[in-house]
Amino acid sequence: MKWRKSSHSTSNGENCVELARITNGVATRDSTDPDGPKHAFNVAEMAALFEAIRQGDYDL
Template identity: 40%
Template sequence: MENQATQWRKSSYSGDQGGNCLEIAETPRATVAVRDSKNPEGPRLTFKPRTFVEFLEWTTAAE
């Protein structure tokens, strides 16, 4: 899915959570990939950019 140049990043809200975070990256195929920082070689979710925004809106709606 991604090549070695993929730049994964965590939210600035993650702080020092002992590695229990989600990471995101923009992929060469113009998608947003999401993975578990504890298992970087594990499964990943991929979203089209607009769908990722909708996902974020849905997950933060209960706050």
Template identity: 45%
Template sequence: MQEFTNGMAASLFPVRWIKSRKSEANGMCVEVAALPQGGIAMRNSTDPDGPALVIKNAEMEAFMDGVKNGEFDTLCVGN
């Protein structure tokens, strides 16, 4: 099974990339994908061949918990 690591070109990942329904029509968004061996890959949709970030499921769960609790709200434009 292929090993996926941080910094690999996102186009090398044999996955289905998904993005939020709230993403801008011009494609400026973050896309994520489940990896075959577990974990999640993340990429910038404006650079689909650029580097991907690979994270573990537990790391994504911790991040999502922080998002839901508003811990990153100060990073958003307009806050």
């Protein structure tokens, strides 16, 4: 599995999420804990998340 970190991530390694393609979806993990838990999302779940982000549902 090839993990990718956003180009917007800081070089100090804090608060970074990595993504990897999996069959029918995407896996995520904390880049500071590569052996820790991983979470899988199917294509529909990721699309819904990205749409909610675009609409500002997660603006802080």
